[in-house]
Amino acid sequence: MKQVLITGGGGFLAAWIARRLAARGTRLRLFDVPGAPRTASDIVLPRHASQLDWRQGDIRSADDVRAAMEGCDAVIHLAGVLTPACSANPVRGAEINLIGSLHVFDAARAQGLSKVVYASSAGVYGPAHSRHPEPATHYGAFKLAVEGAARAYWNEHRIASTGFRPFVIYGPGRETGVSAGPSLACRAAVRGIPYTIGFTGACGLVYVDDVAEAFENALFAPAEGAKVFNLVGELHTIDAVIAEIRRQVPDADLRAEGPPLTIAADVTEEGPDELLAAGRRSTLAEGIAATLTHYRSLEESA
Ligand SMILES: NC(=O)c1ccc[n+]([C@@H]2O[C@H](COP(=O)([O-])OP(=O)(O)OC[C@H]3O[C@@H](n4cnc5c(N)ncnc54)[C@H](O)[C@@H]3O)[C@@H](O)[C@H]2O)c1
Numbered sequence: 001m002k003q004v005l006i007t008g009g010g011g012f013l014a015a016w017i018a019r020r021l022a023a024r025g026t027r028l029r030l031f032d033v034p035g036a037p038r039t040a041s042d043i044v045l046p047r048h049a050s051q052l053d054w055r056q057g058d059i060r061s062a063d064d065v066r067a068a069m070e071g072c073d074a075v076i077h078l079a080g081v082l083t084p085a086c087s088a089n090p091v092r093g094a095e096i097n098l099i100g101s102l103h104v105f106d107a108a109r110a111q112g113l114s115k116v117v118y119a120s121s122a123g124v125y126g127p128a129h130s131r132h133p134e135p136a137t138h139y140g141a142f143k144l145a146v147e148g149a150a151r152a153y154w155n156e157h158r159i160a161s162t163g164f165r166p167f168v169i170y171g172p173g174r175e176t177g178v179s180a181g182p183s184l185a186c187r188a189a190v191r192g193i194p195y196t197i198g199f200t201g202a203c204g205l206v207y208v209d210d211v212a213e214a215f216e217n218a219l220f221a222p223a224e225g226a227k228v229f230n231l232v233g234e235l236h237t238i239d240a241v242i243a244e245i246r247r248q249v250p251d252a253d254l255r256a257e258g259p260p261l262t263i264a265a266d267v268t269e270e271g272p273d274e275l276l277a278a279g280r281r282s283t284l285a286e287g288i289a290a291t292l293t294h295y296r297s298l299e300e301s302a
Pocket of ligand 1: 081
């Protein structure tokens with residue numbers, strides 16, 4: 001593979017995917033809006049700096065997306081705004097999350113790419129059904145619409161796709177969105193400051209490097225059809241997450257308040273075994289330990 005475009009390249013998940021791809025020698029083009037964070041620089045650099053080609057632009061612009069994809073032979077599409085931003089401004093949310101995704105598929109078609117790997121979300125499930133997607137948020141509705149469009153691009157233009165529906169992704173660098181609470185609680189525990197996670201109830205927690213591995217495997221797998229997989233990780237209550245952080249940092253001052261997430265807590269993982277290497281999934285204890293270690297090393301180097 002010559003060069004891989006990652007849209008939303010400055011973000012949290014992009015950094016972890018970039019880290020894996022850079023380690024295997026893949027050249028990367030990271031596309032994001034001007035002023036976006038460059039999380040990959042914190043997690044990938046300096047060892048692989050020469051493999052990162054940063055491009056600025058807006059996923060809402062078909063021209064920007066086409067220009068960013070030029071010379072690339074694969075794309076991982078992550079650009080998007082999360083649940084609170086979609087609720088605050090649904091039209092802007094649709095322009096970025098839905099129309100922006102169509103721009104990616106269109107550019108892939110124009111440039112002869114055979115496959116798009118993209119982030120959907122467990123948010124396609126509402127609170128009532130864990131098998132039947134019935135989103136209860138604008139964010140979930142746009143993600144589900146993208147999955148439908150992906151099927152249409154396969155049927156009409158033979159652009160294959162793999163979409164992943166992660167539940168709550170946690171780990172070093174997860175600092176925005178309502179479900180960032182477990183990761184921010186780890187950071188607060190290391191800093192010795194109180195923190196309140198802004199939701200309660202139970203959810204799937206999937207460690208970020210496991211998600212990155214699934215994207216990496218999908219990128220290099222043969223492409224056929226429009227596939228979508230749930231990535232759930234381990235199901236836990238937020239109280240259990242707090243208990244695990246306290247087991248590892250006994251004086252952590254953490255609590256949770258607020259409503260549960262608007263996603264059925266019993267969504268199950270479906271069919272990712274061919275993509276997510278069996279036996280390499282992180283337990284909650286391992287994922288929290290890795291997150292605490294990362295934040296400790298940042299504190300020590302500050
Ligand atoms: N974090 C999770 O728990 C989670 C769960 C399920 C799905 N996802 C999906 O995974 C993807 C990555 O999420 P993340 O956690 O890394 O979020 P993130 O916010 O860290 O990264 C998203 C990136 O998209 C960029 N972006 C936003 N608007 C843009 C625009 N108009 N043009 C170009 N880039 C734009 C942002 O600047 C940001 O860098 C998203 O599509 C998200 O919906 C995340």
